[in-house]
Amino acid sequence: MDKSKKLLTRMIRPLGCLLILFVFLMHSTGTWRIEFFERLERIAYDIRINMTLPGEGDPQIVIVDIDEDSMRELGQFPWPREYLAELIYRLFAEYEVSTVGFDIVFAEPDRRGASEVLGRMLEEKPELEEILLPLMAEMNGDQQFGDILAQVPAVLGFYMDRESEDSTPSVGDLPEPLEIISPVSPDLLPIPEAFRFSGNQPILQNSALSAGFFDNPLVGSDGIFRRVPMLQKYRGQYYQSLALAMMRSLLDMPPVELIVSGDEENPILEALDVGGFRIPVDNQSGALVPYYGGRGTFEYISIVDIFREEVPKERLQGTIVLVGASAPGLLDLRTTPIESVYPGVEVHANLIAGILQQSFRHQPAYTLGGEVLLMLLIGLVLTFALPRMPPLLILAGSSVLFISLWSLNLWLWEEYNWVFPLAASMLLAAALIAYQLSYGYLVESRGKRQLTRLFGQYVPPELVDEMDQDPSSISLEGESRDMTVLFSDVRGFTTISEGLTPEELTRLMNAFLTPITGVIHDHRGTIDKYMGDAVMAFWGAPLNDPEHASHGVKAGLEMIKVMEELGPEFKKRGWPELRIGVGLNTGMMNVGNMGSEFRMAYTVLGDAVNLGSRLEGLTKQYGVDLMVSETTAEAASEYEYRQLDLVRVKGKHEPVAIFEPLGLKGMLDEKTVSRLERYHNALEHFRNQEWGYAERVLDELKQEDNHLLYEVYLERIHLYRENPPGADWDGVFTHTSK
Structure with missing residues (x-):
């Protein structure tokens, strides 16, 4: 085998490993995204979420629920707006809550209130116009609801859509655009853009303090709510999410400051600052939902219990109230990492709690560099270390490696809220280990079988194993x-x-x-x-x-x-x-x-x-x-x-x-050492033809040991005395037989 062929044979294994590493680096850097890897990463994220759930919500946040009991008592939703006006009045006047947010959009005018009944009466009896019109104005549900909204810090919800307004026109009104402070133009950032909306009735939107969207254009491809945008863009203006709007209502409506890194041409959005509260986000303004637990982690209070005055004041005083629906018939249910059926209103509750407690997980821009470095380290170490390790040591080392990767990742998750990618690095390690073991079994075992066939009858198995480490050295x-x-x-x-x-x-x-x-x-x-x-x-x-x-x-x-x-x-x-x-x-x-x-x-x-x-x-x-x-x-x-x-x-x-x-x-006994010295002394005198001295010593040794060797030299002495070898004798004895 020539040198180039030997070199190629030796390089096949590391080149295969480096190719695997290259594929994973392409994925991590975004050059070539592999959906299977992303799916595993999402699963790994969900596992960590479920492992580290606090299990307790924030007692400051309460969900006033449109549940099945409420609908049985008050009728099917939507209810007359005067019901909601009454609810707002009770929450602020009787229970003294801090703020209220609606995970509901009021896009249609009130069609179930008293004014609607009076309107139908007017159609039937026009002659009562002078009496009915003032009553209709006084009993208008939207007007009543708007009047009460104008007096309290309440936030409405609305919905934004990626569909064009050409196919489906927008309805209702939007709130005022968000006031943003940013070192770069927000237009340089890939913030989700909407093309239509479903807003609230103008009378309601103009009366409310603010409003926030509750749709999620960043939901995963598997339909699971892991992150939600804090901002969306519409016609060059920026609007806030419901959670962000409620937080701002608590803080007297401060502007939102964008925390940006990178240069002006390639800015990277890292976080939002709202009145000193920092919200880590990605470049699309997406925040990872800081789930606190499963359904019911935050306290739910049925609306009908508030109307019945069955809720003690201290349970709601000073709280942040979200009005939403958990009843299955209203379809406000989401799929989350912790439960497949999860009330959408509770997603907002988790976000608000995350802002208040600053408990957001985050994945800063330098995560990419960290992941690439980790993959290079794993790839290079496994590429050049595994070929030198026996299979059992590889398996033991693999266990240590996977446990270390998991433990390090979980430590970053718990201590620094850092969502460091896990699946790709573990999958890379698994792929390299599987490749190395497969190569060793399928390729090197064939070479080992060849070596065993060639040398197994000559050498011990352990030498065959050593030859297998470097077959090119065997010829x-x-x-x-x-x-x-x-x-x-x-x-x-x-x-x-x-x-x-x-x-x-x-x-x-x-x-x-x-x-x-x-x-x-x-x-x-x-x-x-x-x-x-x-x-x-x-x-x-x-x-x-x-x-x-x-x-x-x-x-x-x-x-x-x-x-x-x-x-x-x-x-x-x-x-x-x-x-x-x-x-x-x-x-x-x-x-x-x-x-x-x-x-x-x-x-x-x-x-x-x-x-x-x-x-x-x-x-x-x-x-x-x-x-x-x-x-x-x-x-x-x-x-x-x-x-x-x-x-x-x-x-x-x-x-x-x-x-x-x-x-x-150093291991011979004294008697043996003494005999050896005397024998070598006698041998020296023998070669000097000093027959008498040599004979005397050899005879003494024979008496002690009776070794044939002494007899051999005693016979030669007898022979040389009769036939002297001559002065030029070199002490050599010639054997004529094999």
């Missing part, structure tokens, strides 16, 4: 590496096998090759092949292993120990106790997939490999189980060694020093 092509090779063979196996049936021999082979293979795998070794009772393994490929010599020596020592531990079990089965010889060499070797077009094998070749095989064959001649070369001893210097000899093996001209590993330095 089947032949290459030269510094490695360590191991050969092991069972002593006298031919004789042993002759005494066993084929079935027993198979079981015996499996019984000792399985733990031997486990030891090699445990120490990061690669099985090259089994040759009958012999095992060939190596370290340093297919994965680079800087400590290949140390791992090889440790494996060799443990193999000897395992074979000793198998002795009692073999004896129970009636099998002979097995002993093995192990040879290790370290050096440059050729490694790769080698063979023919019919059969390939991942193996090592070279002189260093051949020397390892020769060393295994020499173990029985020195009476040792494990033998290593000088290069292995130097590379695994943490072990204490006994130098066995300086030999010239068959097929090599250069002499080789051979050693027996005894254990880690």
